[in-house]
Amino acid sequence: PIPTGRRSGGYPPALWDFDTIQSLNTEYKGERHMRREEDLIGQVREMLVHEVEDPTPQLEFIDDLHKLGISCHFENEILQILKSIYLNQNYKRDLYSTSLAFRLLRQYGFILPQEVFDCFKNEEGTDFKPSFGRDIKGLLQLYEASFLSRKGEETLQLAREFATKILQKEVDEREFATKMEFPSHWTVQMPNARPFIDAYRRRPDMNPVVLELAILDTNIVQAQFQEELKETSRWWESTGIVQELPFVRDRIVEGYFWTIGVTQRREHGYERIMTAKVIALVTCLDDIYDVYGTIEELQLFTSTIQRWDLESMKQLPTYMQVSFLALHNFVTEVAYDTLKKKGYNSTPYLRKTWVDLVESYIKEATWYYNGYKPSMQEYLNNAWISVGSMAILNHLFFRFTNERMHKYRDMNRVSSNIVRLADDMGTSLAEVERGDVPKAIQCYMNETNASEEEAREYVRRVIQEEWEKLNTELMRDDDDDDDFTLSKYYCEVVANLTRMAQFIYQDGSDGFGMKDSKVNRLLKETLIERYE
Numbered sequence: 001p002i003p004t005g006r007r008s009g010g011y012p013p014a015l016w017d018f019d020t021i022q023s024l025n026t027e028y029k030g031e032r033h034m035r036r037e038e039d040l041i042g043q044v045r046e047m048l049v050h051e052v053e054d055p056t057p058q059l060e061f062i063d064d065l066h067k068l069g070i071s072c073h074f075e076n077e078i079l080q081i082l083k084s085i086y087l088n089q090n091y092k093r094d095l096y097s098t099s100l101a102f103r104l105l106r107q108y109g110f111i112l113p114q115e116v117f118d119c120f121k122n123e124e125g126t127d128f129k130p131s132f133g134r135d136i137k138g139l140l141q142l143y144e145a146s147f148l149s150r151k152g153e154e155t156l157q158l159a160r161e162f163a164t165k166i167l168q169k170e171v172d173e174r175e176f177a178t179k180m181e182f183p184s185h186w187t188v189q190m191p192n193a194r195p196f197i198d199a200y201r202r203r204p205d206m207n208p209v210v211l212e213l214a215i216l217d218t219n220i221v222q223a224q225f226q227e228e229l230k231e232t233s234r235w236w237e238s239t240g241i242v243q244e245l246p247f248v249r250d251r252i253v254e255g256y257f258w259t260i261g262v263t264q265r266r267e268h269g270y271e272r273i274m275t276a277k278v279i280a281l282v283t284c285l286d287d288i289y290d291v292y293g294t295i296e297e298l299q300l301f302t303s304t305i306q307r308w309d310l311e312s313m314k315q316l317p318t319y320m321q322v323s324f325l326a327l328h329n330f331v332t333e334v335a336y337d338t339l340k341k342k343g344y345n346s347t348p349y350l351r352k353t354w355v356d357l358v359e360s361y362i363k364e365a366t367w368y369y370n371g372y373k374p375s376m377q378e379y380l381n382n383a384w385i386s387v388g389s390m391a392i393l394n395h396l397f398f399r400f401t402n403e404r405m406h407k408y409r410d411m412n413r414v415s416s417n418i419v420r421l422a423d424d425m426g427t428s429l430a431e432v433e434r435g436d437v438p439k440a441i442q443c444y445m446n447e448t449n450a451s452e453e454e455a456r457e458y459v460r461r462v463i464q465e466e467w468e469k470l471n472t473e474l475m476r477d478d479d480d481d482d483d484f485t486l487s488k489y490y491c492e493v494v495a496n497l498t499r500m501a502q503f504i505y506q507d508g509s510d511g512f513g514m515k516d517s518k519v520n521r522l523l524k525e526t527l528i529e530r531y532e
């Protein structure tokens with residue numbers, strides 16, 4: 001056996017200490033700024049009109065508002081415009097306009113059929129007409145639209161292949177590589193808003209009122225995020241986990257940053273703070289099982305959590321008592337808030353979430369201890385749970401739906417598969433190096449003798465296929481929701497959690513606390529530095 005326990009995860013210390021976090025400040029809490037923002041929102045609202053001959057400029061405007069991070073102020077107007085385009089089918093029939101309309105309509109729930117692209121295909125319908133190969137602007141939009149495909153939509157598969165083949169040659173390699181990794185549909189909104197504002201302000205068609213609103217809004221929402229981060233940091237400090245478990249990743253700022261990708265809606269502060277706590281607890285438990293606990297201690301810890309009783313704690317080492325009690329208190333706090341808000345007791349479901357998580361952890365720890373190398377499928381059947389996304393989704397579930405659990409099962413699992421694969425693409429080399437169960441890349445290499453690059457290519461293909469399944473679930477328009485809005489919010493956070501994992505672990509790096517990463521620069525811009 002390979003002894004588990006008492007290793008180091010090699011994780012650098014926290015980048016911000018408690019006092020630094022608590023001292024964060026910004027002038028954008030003042031009434032003056034709120035009034036100016038309301039005035040600018042009113043002016044921009046006037047620009048959103050839906051009785052127009054050619055809706056393409058409006059579609060481009062909606063796309064800009066989303067990427068500038070301010071679309072949430074114009075939700076009703078945007079839905080009105082898209083609904084009228086969907087009903088009147090009055091978008092222009094060129095490749096660019098059709099592709100743009102297709103993507104935005106589907107993203108907002110108006111499911112345009114893939115047949116709208118038939119007029120661009122050859123007589124046999126076997127491919128797109130070669131003449132469209134010269135329309136780079138249209139091809140880029142067609143490429144973007146292809147990421148809205150559901151299972152079995154061959155025309156969109158054709159569209160992606162047709163566009164990719166030509167764009168790879170025509171468009172500057174680096175720019176297209178970025179587009180390949182982050183098509184709009186896979187791009188999370190809030191952490192990317194500031195780079196988009198930077199680009200927008202240099203555009204010849206930049207609208208000064210829209211720009212002023214985007215700049216003001218990013219500073220105002222940062223003030224709100226900072227207050228939520230301070231509250232999260234006070235909780236993290238109060239658990240004493242950093243003192244009692246010095247080997248654990250101290251990443252409360254990165255954990256909170258994750259949540260602004262999950263939901264950027266101003267009214268979801270409670271959900272962001274709750275999710276940041278879940279991420280901190282998941283990370284703490286992950287490091288206990290992966291790095292520090294001996295196999296005997298881990299077995300004891302797992303049975304205490306399965307029994308969920310405070311009595312059996314005394315058999316645990318102190319560091320496990322602290323983390324179990326912190327977890328127990330958190331679940332009690334959340335269940336209490338849900339009871340007050342929704343009138344029912346979610347404790348049994350939340351408990352099961354954490355029991356499922358640690359049972360997936362002890363399975364990996366036992367595999368590692370026995371030197372067992374699971375097949376890719378066997379590994380994933382457990383690892384969609386052990387990555388931790390289900391802990392987040394199950395806590396958010398009770399805030400955003402009044403539904404029965406089974407309705408979202410497929411969507412949850414597909415999202416978690418992608419989160420797991422993205423996590424492994426970014427972290428598994430270091431984890432396996434330090435000593436951890438073989439992750440997706442290693443499992444595939446063990447199973448097929450493939451090289452690491454071939455394994456990464458395979459994982460990227462699986463992520464694409466999983467997104468098609470996710471799109472299929474997200475666009476399922478069964479109208480049995482007893483509360484459509486809450487269900488829409490839940491579907492939104494599932495898609496955004498997926499996007500945020502791809503963002504954090506982008507280009508195969510671990511953005512969760514590696515200070516020189518692009519992710520950390522965007523974190524500082526979004527949470528710490530004011531935007532000039």
Ligand SMILES: CC1=CC[C@H](N(C)C)CC1
Nearest residue numbers: 279282283387388389512
């Ligand atoms: C969704 C999610 C995935 C993996 C993260 N790591 C850091 C444990 C925690 C949150």
Ligand SMILES: [Mg+2]
Nearest residue numbers: 286287290431
């Ligand atoms: Mg780990």
Ligand SMILES: [Mg+2]
Nearest residue numbers: 286290364386
């Ligand atoms: Mg782990």
Ligand SMILES: [Mg+2]
Nearest residue numbers: 286386387423
């Ligand atoms: Mg992990």
Ligand SMILES: [Mg+2]
Nearest residue numbers: 423424427428
């Ligand atoms: Mg990992």
